[in-house]
Amino acid sequence: DAKTTQPPSMDCAEGRAANLPCNHSTISGNEYVYWYRQIHSQGPQYIIHGLKNNETNEMASLIITEDRKSSTLILPHATLRDTAVYYCIVRVLMDSSYKLIFGSGTRLLVRP
């Protein structure tokens, strides 16, 4: 089972920041938080990942709380092309691999 919970849907206005929350209260100390998104009918696209510190790249920022029980993905200036399902994943080592356990994700709708 996925170790994360996300709201099923959110919306924001184009040009505004989109803040997508994720709860992962059972995360262990060495488990990373990964974010992917999936635009309709395409494969998941990697966005960002982090362990303890906040991270930023050209796509987004990831804010992880100090206790690591939750995180927020921030798209600073959302565009219509950011409309997608966003998956927050705690990457765990199960058996021999770091398989990704996807939940249901958050469907983000960016409004014109």
Add this chain to the structure above:
Amino acid sequence: DTGVSQNPRHKITKRGQNVTFRCDPISEHNRLYWYRQTLGQGPEFLTYFQNEAQLEKSRLLSDRFSAERPKGSFSTLEIQRTEQGDSAMYLCASSLELFWEETQYFGPGTRLLVL
């Protein structure tokens, strides 16, 4: 484009037929994963290769499914005697083992429809 590629992108087949999908990972990536995604759900893990060795298979991977990765490069996923329940998007991802900061990059997927 040096990303993960998958062929074909779409496949329509009749129940009982065999189908084979191909995945070409990012060059130098030594790990390769197959996932399956049904409508409205997130992807589910099927199997995993490290180089040419298939190290793990999900219980979702029935004996009608077989995957190979000869020479540790491209991979194929074959489904024998397809059933309507096999209709799904089949996704391939590759990664480079780099201690614990491994990131999986996905291909565009192969959408299978079994009639």
